[in-house]
Amino acid sequence: MIIQYIRSMSGFNRNVKLFLAQVFIMGIYSGIYGIVFNLHVLEMGFRTDFLGLMLSVSLLAASVASVPAGFLCDRFDHKKILVGSTFLSALAVLPLFISSSPLVLLVASALGGMLGSISTVCATPFLTENCERDEAVHVFSASSAMGWAASVVGAALGGLIPLIWPILHLQANRYQLTLLASVVLLFAGCAMLVFMRSSKCNKVHARKSFSLKVRPSPETLKFAAIAVIIGLGSGMVVPYFNVYFTKIVRASIFETGLIFAVANIFMVAGFIAIPYMAGKLGRARSAVITQAASLPFLILMAITTNLMAASAAYVMRMMLMNMAGPATTSLQMEVIRPEERGFAVGLISTGSSLAVAASTYASGLLMAGGNYVLPFTVTCIAYLAAAGLLYYFFGHQEGRESKDTTAAA
Template sequence: MTDVFQRNVRLFILRSIILSVYQGIYDVIFNLYILNMGFHEDFLGTMLAVSLLTSSIASVPAGILCDRFNKRKLMLIFTLLSFLSIVPLFLTSSPLVLLFFSAVGGLCGSVSAVCATPFLTENCEHDTVRVFSMNSAFSWMASIAGNAAGGAMPLLLLRLLPVAGQYRMTMLVALSLLLAGWSVLLFMKDGTGKPSSRKPFKIRFSPNLTKFTLISALMGVGTGAIVPYFNVYFTKVLGAGPSEIGIVFAATNALMVVGFAITPRLTSWLGKVRAASLTQMASIPFLVLMALSTNFMMGSFAYTSRMFLMNLGGPAVTSLQMEMIDPEERGFAIGFMSTVSGVVVAAATYASGLFMAQGNYLLPYVATCIAYILAAGLLYHFFKDSERSPDSAVAEQAQRYKLSA
């Protein structure tokens, strides 16, 4: 990579690290903060669903903006707006205000999220699996610090504030990380992709985009049904406190760092499609174990194993998507996939919150198992021959990687 590419990639990874520390704190604290203000899982589910729904609705317009305008500048503008919309969530207990700013935050965050992957792709040339794996590894490593901080900070505030106050203060302190992540964008250079604002925009639904969208939608069932509620699962089902949750989340993220370090080797050996499909299928038994467990140690083991295997092939899938989609349409493609997936995630999050409010924690896990099995099976079915086709862009990219490894 050239010096400009290397600088942008390094700064992008630094930004990912900073934002991942914040996300690690958020993952431990936010749901507990809402519940300790006196709300129940049904309102929490509504709040999360509103954010996801507005984010998904905004994803296609965000993708169009990404393809037609400067990606770095878009991220600068909308990351700042996202920060401004998150602050009120920790300053009020009004249900209407919480729902309104959840919606605004989802909308603003959508643009930055859609722009990020194409921007990084533009700056990592051909070695996409290695760069995406490196970014994921450092992000998960940073999440360890965030999880640990999210578990420890309420304990430090234990004698000073009530429980909800401890959580609120923890999140307000963590918001400084969002500003730090935004400031890193100021030091980046614009990517190599040229905005196409003067060209007429044409929407094309290629067969590959349709297939990736279907797979993303199925994955969205699990993302919505169980992932937002992992800390609720540990609290209500396993009887864990925030410090224990922080330790488990941090240990899981530490294991993920090891996983992402071996992802390039795994994909070089098996291929992107086979590696992702097999690891996702291997995670299903541990998801079943989570659903059936009421023991903290057993549930923690199942959670860690499930997270490790389910996310191991993530960089390979992202790389595959970017290689099989036209560079000038990547923003729209990501936006469209995000929209469809986001609607599914929002619906699953809302429905899961209703079930959990009634004490039914099993059904969301059953639905997730079925959806993940279908998603992994379709990924293999649709793309199992893609990396072997001599005319395929994926084969060319895989060959380049093998020669440079």
């Protein structure tokens, strides 16, 4: 399966290959950033409440910017939007690494979140227009797999590089030096995008849609509703998985990190497997099956305090729930009109982010009061409802398309 998967990747066009190279490079950067940046902020003397404020500002800015980013994506050339937003995003993070002013750090966090959301929203329509219908799931699964695999590499480097600076007799903040060195990866990622070609298809859609008022189609609203429901469920437990393992299961920090690393490896395997599953069952049905299959493992996590059982359940839950992503994204991009794709991705992203933020806060209040079971219960109900709606709205669509194609032939 892996050899066949690699062969499928070799058939991607030039733009997709360059974009995947950028995803891998940025994944390494993200892994380093995720390990080092919080430590850098604390090393400068700030408290965790200010760190939380920075993260919240970035997430809120990204949510607010997602829908306008979708409009930009639908009206202008995707390559130019990607290159411009990625380059500006790289510049925006520099103050985070060199300044110690609270105001500068907050402003830079907001700018980074906004510019990053533009790249994220524009990436999905760009990949869609640069691949054939039958390879779309492969493209999205490859993007997810490479991003996660690279983040594992980056996390390892993030733990290793700070140890090198004292050996080189550099006395500056070792976390700051690591972050400044990682900026090279940001601009290397920008370089990959510069060599991509603009899509004629995107230019045509941009000219047609420039003067039109975009109103959400029924399909966009359906996908947005499903994303909001999943976001409500995810926010209840996902941000607190590390708390779950350390407080409930009584795992050590090392054990928790090892469990998370193993889960990432299994997620990459899931991303590799989903194109073949989607080819057999259809994208909507594959997403529904994998999401529903993750629920028993989530329930097991809610009722067990055994480390081995909880670890196995967590790994399987992460793999099954996340491997549905490429199939769902591919289905979204086929069902939604080309001239509305950017707006749709922005609306879906905003709805999901706001739902995650709200449920994360609510779950924090519940857990602070010692209630760890109710958040898992709410998540199970939300995931089941989302899977049911996805099947109800789109589960039979691919079957009808297959019959129509056969009849036409």
